[in-house]
Amino acid sequence: MVILAVGLILFGVFFLVVAAIGTLRLPDVFTRSHAVSLTDSLGAICVLAGLSIYQGFGINMLKILVVLVLLLLLNPVIAHATVRAAYRAGVKPQTEEDQ
Amino acid sequence: MKSSFPKQFIANTLALFCVWLVLSGKYDNFHLVLGFMVSCGVAWLNTGFPHSPFHHFPWARVVLYSPWLFLRVVESSLHLTKLILNPSLPIKPILITYRSHLRHRGAIVLLGNSVTLTPGTITVEVNGNAFLVHAIDETAGKDLTTGRMERQLAWVFQEDTNQR
Incomplete structure (x- = not known):
């Protein structure tokens, strides 16, 4: 169990x-925010799943699951807000043509 | 909305009380009664508000949809990891405009959220049904452009998207 959690x-x-x-x-800011979204998808899911397995069944596992669900709902909102703010402020995303 | 008052009040109270039970973790009489009183109070304060987009929200099918989304997230995470660790950094960022045929407001929210949650694609702007999505390359945006993600959500909300 501990080995699985640490893994x-x-x-x-x-x-x-x-x-x-x-x-x-x-x-640029758009492609960087893609990299940041790696943290909340596989990064946070794996770390929190590992922590909940390490804790074993119980109230702490439920609490970690609540954190995970909130993270998966709220992190896209934050990423979207950042990117939309950049877009509305006039930051043009680098595309293939101008590289 | 006088007729739905007790039903909505009871549902809100129960949901809040479940959250209390998970977060407090103490099950003696004092904490249970206190939690029940606080849930009743908060539910009572919130009865006057109009329905949120989560009214008539198909929670059960959203739960069934999440494993599919999880597999897509894992797949595109691995794709993005390969791109980042590649020394030549072979990215070709593109902006995709996408018009969705989903009608339920919750479906639009869930589509935007799923797109942003999937690494490699980010919803930049949503205007009614029109999405502006930034993708790190064409492969990352494929789920959206082929309409695969929208078809899944159309199933979740039992809508048909065949009018295209």
């Missing part, structure tokens, strides 16, 4: 590191 957490941390690398490497 899941390490797997999630790998995606968090990839997201950090992506945030540094990618060129």
Whole structure:
């Protein structure tokens, strides 16, 4: 059980590191926010799933699941708000033609 | 909406009380009674408000939809990871305009949310049924452009999208 939990957490941390690398490497706000959305999809899902397995069945597992559901509902909202604000402020996304 | 007053009040109270039970984690009489009183009070304060988009929301089918979404999220996460770790960074960002045929407001919200949750695509702007989506390359945007995601949501909300 502990091995499975640690494996899941390490797997999630790998995606968090990839997201950090992506945030540094990618060129503009739109593509960077794609990299950030890696953290809330596989990164957070794996880390929180690992934590809930480590806790075992009980009230703490339910609490972690509540956090996970809220994260999956709210993180896209934040990403969308950031990107829409950038778009409305006149930031033009780099497309294939101007590279 | 006087007729639906007690039903809505009871449903809200029960939902709030469930949240209380999960978050407090204490099951002695004091905390149970306190939680029930607070849920009743909050539900009573909220009875006057008009229905949210979550009225008539098919929760059961949304739960059935989520494993499919989860698989898509995993697949596109791996695709994006490959793109980021590739030394030549082979990204071809595009803006996709997409007109959806979904009518339920909750369906539009869920489509925008699913698109943004999937790594590699982000909803930039929603105007009625028109979506402006930024995708990191064409493969990432394929679920949307082929209408695959919309078909799943049409099933969730029992709408037909065949008029195209």
